[in-house]
Amino acid sequence: MTDESPDLPYNKAGLDKSFSKGLILLRHLATCEAPAGISDLSAALGMTKSNVHRLLQTLAAYGFVHKNAKSRYSPSLRYWEMGYEVWLHSRAGQVALNDADGLALKANCLVHITLAAEESQELILYDRIGTPIAHPMRRLWPTGTRVPIWRIINGWSDFVAFQIAYIAAKPEVELTSRRDEISRHLEDSGLTYEGLAEHVTAARDLGYAENLGSGLENIEGTACAFRDETGAPVGVLSTIYDRDGSRDGRREDTRRLNRLYAHSISRSLGFRDPN
Incomplete structure (x- = not known):
């Protein structure tokens, strides 16, 4: 129904590359219809598997993503909670x-x-x-x-x-x-x-x-x-x-x-x- 926003410019001068990649990863996970694995995410986002794994581990530690029994990842409700706070305020x-x-x-x-x-x-x-x-x-x-x-x-x-x-x-x-x-x-x-x-x-x-x-x-x-x-x-x-x-x-x-x-x-x- 609407065009996708362009990719966040994580390679743009002055931006923190790791943080930018984490935001891109989160946004991509939010659009996935099913939990995604590291290989799938690496291919979709053009990041190395080790980079994707490190980012997912960090996001999971802060409660932003959930890892299921098959080692596939999806956004947690923490993402929704933050959105609701923005909505509420x-x-x-x-x-x-x-x-x-x-x-x-x-x-x-x-x-x-x-x-x-x-x-x-x-x-x-x-x-x-x-x-x-x-x-x-x-x-x-x-x-x-x-x-x-x-x-x-x-x-x-x-x-x-x-x-x-x-x-x-x-x-x-x-x-x-x-x-x-x-x-x-x-x-x-x-x-x-x-x-x-x-x-x-x-x-x-x-x-x-x-x-x-x-x-x-x-x-x-x-x-x-x-x-x-x-x-x-x-x-x-x-x-x-x-x-x-x-x-x-x-x-x-x-x-x-x-x-x-x-x-x-x-x-x-x-x-x-x-x-």
Whole structure:
């Protein structure tokens, strides 16, 4: 669904090579569908077996990996525990989560909270409210999903609402300064930079973005960005509901509530709109 991040540059000047290799090893283990052996890991990562063994021994000593009876390795729950602590201490995420409950209840819809990871130019699904286990969005957008900010998600035909909402909340100069980069990403998609710019302009005029991607034909929804005290967008609040049987009145109510709750999150984070 999204492109893999490039390998960490453990051979880059100024970085600790051993620590970098340990991070690469941990990340690779987290993506393995089954416990992996030293030979498999060595071949996959281009490291010597002795290097992989030493790193695994260190990670196991600190409780980050588990070694089974067949001498194969997998990440331990320590990895998850650290991630949960980060999740729990995200101020923007927790503030948004509090408001998402009210939005899901009043709009009778599913709500996604997406946070920005500017360091990697990605958006990360932080949490969801009201998603039934069998709902297709749970399969397509599991918690923790990372998607690019500036390019179409693999398998989709257009940008999705939370991407547009986030871009629309950023200064216009950032979109224009990335024109060449965005155009390269769109070369094989049939879309253009001008098409993205039109989506962004529409979202700014309306105060929300609407679903555009073709991944789910029977799903509607809107998305609104929220900001921190500096005015920078830090995340997006999205509504999702089944298209079948939806009425114009429901659409308008959902759009209004989405904007209202996104603005509430921004105020709670210290943003004061000068307008």
